[in-house]
Amino acid sequence: MVRTTAPSxxxxxxxxxxxxxxxxxxxxxxxxxxxxxxxxxxxxxxAFLTGLISHFIQYPPGWFLWPSRPxxxxxxxxGVHVATGIATIPLLLAKLWVVYPHFWGWPPxxxxxxxxxxxxxxxxxxxxLFMLFSGVAxxxxxxxxxxxxxxxxxxxxWITIGALVAHVAAxxxxxRSELRRRSRDGASEAVPAAALxxxxxxxxxxxxxxxxxxxxxxxxxxxFTVGQTVxxxxxxxxxxxxxxxxxxxGVPVNKTAAGAVVTELARDPAYRLVVExxxxxxRLSFTLDELRAMPQRQAELPISCVEGWSSSAxxxxxxxxxxxxxxxxxxxxxxRVQSLQRKGGFKASTLNRDHAVDPDTLLxxxxxxxxxxxxxxxxxxxxGPNRPGVHQTKWVTRLVVK
Amino acid sequence: MTPTASDRPEGASEPGGPAFWVGAVVGWGVxxxxxxxxxxxSGQTRPSDAARWVLGAAVxxxxxxxxxxxxxxxxxxKAAPRRWRAxxxxxxxxxxxxxxxxxxxVRGYGRIANNPSLLPGNYATGLLTVLAVVWAGAAVILVxxxxxLRRRPTx
Numbered sequence: 001m002v003r004t005t006a007p008s009x010x011x012x013x014x015x016x017x018x019x020x021x022x023x024x025x026x027x028x029x030x031x032x033x034x035x036x037x038x039x040x041x042x043x044x045x046x047a048f049l050t051g052l053i054s055h056f057i058q059y060p061p062g063w064f065l066w067p068s069r070p071x072x073x074x075x076x077x078x079g080v081h082v083a084t085g086i087a088t089i090p091l092l093l094a095k096l097w098v099v100y101p102h103f104w105g106w107p108p109x110x111x112x113x114x115x116x117x118x119x120x121x122x123x124x125x126x127x128x129l130f131m132l133f134s135g136v137a138x139x140x141x142x143x144x145x146x147x148x149x150x151x152x153x154x155x156x157x158w159i160t161i162g163a164l165v166a167h168v169a170a171x172x173x174x175x176r177s178e179l180r181r182r183s184r185d186g187a188s189e190a191v192p193a194a195a196l197x198x199x200x201x202x203x204x205x206x207x208x209x210x211x212x213x214x215x216x217x218x219x220x221x222x223x224f225t226v227g228q229t230v231x232x233x234x235x236x237x238x239x240x241x242x243x244x245x246x247x248x249x250g251v252p253v254n255k256t257a258a259g260a261v262v263t264e265l266a267r268d269p270a271y272r273l274v275v276e277x278x279x280x281x282x283r284l285s286f287t288l289d290e291l292r293a294m295p296q297r298q299a300e301l302p303i304s305c306v307e308g309w310s311s312s313a314x315x316x317x318x319x320x321x322x323x324x325x326x327x328x329x330x331x332x333x334x335x336r337v338q339s340l341q342r343k344g345g346f347k348a349s350t351l352n353r354d355h356a357v358d359p360d361t362l363l364x365x366x367x368x369x370x371x372x373x374x375x376x377x378x379x380x381x382x383x384g385p386n387r388p389g390v391h392q393t394k395w396v397t398r399l400v401v402k
Numbered sequence: 403m404t405p406t407a408s409d410r411p412e413g414a415s416e417p418g419g420p421a422f423w424v425g426a427v428v429g430w431g432v433x434x435x436x437x438x439x440x441x442x443x444s445g446q447t448r449p450s451d452a453a454r455w456v457l458g459a460a461v462x463x464x465x466x467x468x469x470x471x472x473x474x475x476x477x478x479x480k481a482a483p484r485r486w487r488a489x490x491x492x493x494x495x496x497x498x499x500x501x502x503x504x505x506x507x508v509r510g511y512g513r514i515a516n517n518p519s520l521l522p523g524n525y526a527t528g529l530l531t532v533l534a535v536v537w538a539g540a541a542v543i544l545v546x547x548x549x550x551l552r553r554r555p556t557x
Binding site: 093096100110123127136137140142143144145147155159162166168169170172173204209213216221237243246247248252253256375 | 419428440512
């Protein structure tokens, strides 16, 4: 018998046409991944914590009391949340590009731990991309899906942060050794020649150049969007979904009267503001003229939207605590503030005991010295310090004291 | 010789150890809590739709976006003159990232007729302005780098 098979082909194990070795750029390396990974980890933690704060404000657990002061705190936490998310986009895309060869690693699984690590990457990569994509789509008011954005963004936030915990535990050793290598190599040279030979052809981006590029992309996205909440940069807000001075009476609007279907109700002469509930001794009812005749208070307060923009304005109206005092409300009462709006998730909001008695929590009748524009909540709207914009209920018609 | 992924140190490091497993257990505990939460509010979260977007994002990135970017990167490496290459690569990376972010604003998917304060800008102009700044910056860096080294005049 004659052997017909060539021994060389018989012995060679299968290898797919694309493997981790197919990617020539020296930037697909551990150190670049470690540096980007640290930046991403910090960014995700900041976004997660500020997001959690915003969630707790809107759905407060029993132990959570969001204070009414400082007045601009939510403007900062939510501004940071959205700005961090935007700045993270280049970091995430760069990091995924750097580690992309591992996607084609061969053999695909090298043991139990490696299998767990790879499976954990599904919620990590899918979750991270989803969080940033859905966040950007939301500030652009684009909803190409069927689910409720905040609820899914919240739960996928937990999924992503859980996957991040598993990932950090898997990578912390490598990251540490990469950082140590830097001090050994000397801090002056970002790319040791031996670690980064000219595989890309001389003249291509080195590690320092690549990281500078990514940082520049993050910086530019921030510079051209953050003016939606940072007034001095307003004129640079070329890519921001809002301009803090663009809108009726110079203040942006989220939900218009037409969108909320309240135009007729708001202009109805039969409009009344009612203060009632188990927490009051007397039920009160006011016409708009009666509200105007009451002692007014003026306050400089921001509208701070959950979508990351904010706009300060001068509001004038009746302090809620004066109305509560007139009605004989009990101490420590919470107040449900209800709108003429019949539908929608934000047709009402709650003033916790801290917000209810803050002297600057107003039922505003005027904005910048003029009667409220109907899109800002005519005849009267709630405006208070340190509240998300969606909880500054417009077209208010009833305070239910509990 | 060209180094490849397996030559590099990461090829040698295998996951494992107590820290790895503690992280995996804690992390998956949180992941499962998130999934349970998602399922518990299925009326709002539409779990199958949510799953499609989360998993779809990963698949779209790994099988479409990343290969396209790598392909463009290869072309760029071949096409750009050696001395320009780093700057052109950097400018392309920034252009791609800024443009990707700008898509929903330029397209104005979220515009509502009754609310002109929403997406008030001309985002196509805005994007072109930002990209003009990026490429002008790249041009300045190129000019500075490519300036021939002049010998200091001797007296």
